[in-house]
Amino acid sequence: MAESAVSQVATRLAGLLSQEFWLLYGVRDEVEWMERELRWIKCFLKDTDAKGKRDERVKNWVNDVIQVAYQAEDAIDTFLLKVAQSQGWLSGIK
Template identity: 30%
Template sequence: MVEALVRFCLNKVDSLLREQVKQPKGVKEDIRELRNELDSIRAFLKEADSRKESDKGVKAWMEQVRDVAFDIEDILDEFVLEVK
């Protein structure tokens, strides 16, 4: 579930990178950095998902990542609305 949410955010970021909308200076690079971070999180989650049932710390961390991913999704939605 969490990995799917991060993948969804990655798709939104990829879409923003492909769009040719005018963005403030440095925003494109910030979006690229966000994409790299999300990709790293997704890769870690893929591995952690197999251990979450036996490790309460991993499970708690994954719940926090899920919350952050929802926040990222909301911010990306707001950004898209502002630039269009």
């Protein structure tokens, strides 16, 4: 589950990097950094599953990773909404 949550956010970021507005808002470097970090975390999670390491520390860390992935996705959605509103793409939404 954690791997799919991280994968979903990383895939979404990779797709969004191709869009030009990231350059306009000066966050391209941060988005690229986040996408790279998520790929590393995904590799760690895959290793953890393959080795069967399921002690309490690992379980807690995996749960934290899931929560952070969801928070990152929410932050992306919030940013995209604010960009859309500032550009008038979503007139009438506040």
